[in-house]
Amino acid sequence: MSLLSVDHLSIGYQTKNGMLKAVDNIHFDLEKGQSLGFVGESGCGKTTIGMALMGLLPENAVILDGHIRFQGDDLISLTETQWQTVRGAKIAMIFQAAMNALNPVMPVDEQIKEAIITHQPDISKTDLADRMKELFDLVDIPARRMKDYPHEYSGGMKQRAIIAMALACDPALIIADEPTTALDVIVQDQILREIKKVQEATRTGLVFISHDIAVVASVCERICVMYAGQIVETGTRKEVFKSPRHPYTRTLLNSYLSLDNLNDIRVPDMKESPDQTVDTDECRFAGSCAYARGCAGRSPDWIDISPTHKAFCCNPDVIRRGHGKS
């Protein structure tokens, strides 16, 4: 039994212009201790997946279809009260610290203790203190800073505190939504190492969401590339990063600046994202795709490249040929 199994999941937002399908027929599994990254541009639906896994979708969101099975239980049918026993205890979320993710008028330790006490109301004072010390050690925040307020922390420390909060109850699954996006590269690197270290030490499942494919590749064993609500390519880190097959993944990697391609940056000519309120089977990327040959009007299909690597495209030749990095 997988730790997490998401099956044909579709999520829509009720908007003025009709139902916007933010997540369209998503399918993935995650085993205990594994890490899976979701990468894609803003609005591709990656955060919606994260929120659905936490049962924290906004009010206008509707789960249209599919299942989310976590340790064998169907999460979609949970009531709010049942969700409260899952959130923080079995599934926890690492938010972006640059957002106001910590309550400004509560000391940091109080906020983390709160997570523990909520799920273990009978915990003794000494056990709680021990656990707090353990958590702060784990994320490398000196114990003397525990009682400080969030505004007394640096950006990196806040992010560490948020990681500690997510780990507080030893969850089986952690969802990290853009956890390093607002940090400078050095702190970002430290935090990514921290997340990886902690995840490997605790054997927690990790769903990592980022717009930055390099960040995702540095943390996750497997990567899902998303475009307009759909997964368009999935594979191991090496497969997706070193030999991208789907035209969108190639575009994403090409727009990435590196010392090797400084003179050869081909920022793709991306059209506006497709209108997701229109329900269609046709390829959503065709309008911006450099490889599109008579794709309009055709439905893409999953094309296997290896047992772990596959891409969602109308054009098997383009996918199988494999152009390396360009």
Next chain:
Amino acid sequence: MAKPGYILLKLVEVGIIFFVILTALFFLFRLSPGDPISKMVDPMLTPEDMAHLIQQMGLDRPMWEQYLIYVKNFFTGSFGVSFHYGEPVATIIADKLKWTLLLFTTSTLLAAFAGVFLGKIAAWHKGSRLDNVMSISALVCYTLFIPWFALLLLWILGFKWGLFPLGGVLTPALWISNASVVARILDVLHHLMLPLLTLFIINLGSYLLLMRSSMLSVLREDYILTARAKGLSEKKIRNKHAARNAALPVITSVGLSLAFSINGGALTEQIFTWPGIGRELIFAVSNNDYPLAQACFLLIALVVLCANLIVDLLYAWLDPRITY
């Protein structure tokens, strides 16, 4: 927790501002039309008596000396004698102040607590019928014209139904007789009800609306999402994480309205013949009772400053970011 250094800084600030006001007031009264001598000394007196009086009042001294005496008198608590009552101003003010404080602190605090509580609920159930009913009623209360509403309550509850006395703070007959303390307290409360109700209803509207909008913006904050993600119950998120942050603007508002109730409540006091400072100030100014008016002004300044100080300190305690 507010740091001692911060408290000291605030106290020094208040001290300086008060001294500036004290000085400004001195010159303001000297600048007002007509010199104090003609106001204070009866022109029917003989020139010798006049000269004697002027000398006795220190009005023949140079301005700077008068100023120093004025400052010294303030700090020794002698505000002079009221022209009208012929009693020390300090005694009069102390008597009036207690009634003003009783009415306005009670009504403001009650309205603030009720407003925070109801506003919190309204925001939490945003868009529901409960929210609509509360918001619209609050808006109506908020826009009520105080004198009209006060007279309306006075007419219906006081005059037509006879539930409450029409004015004053006590029944003289009861206080002359040797009634028990409980009976006296009940008598004051009975008199307090109508003005209290008027101010409570009017203030409640603004506090409810303020809390509601503040709460709505706090509920959109990321730490509310964090609290949800921890698995906290809705009630805990609402009361512990959202309401505490949302109540901060209400506290400022309470502080300011308490500060200005001393003079701003003059209308209400007038309608209910409530013997408070606001009514006294109007009386003192219209009767050229300079020592009394001057003391009233100083008192208002002092209360505004103190209320601000309390709000500052309370804020520092509630929001740790302030002291930095």
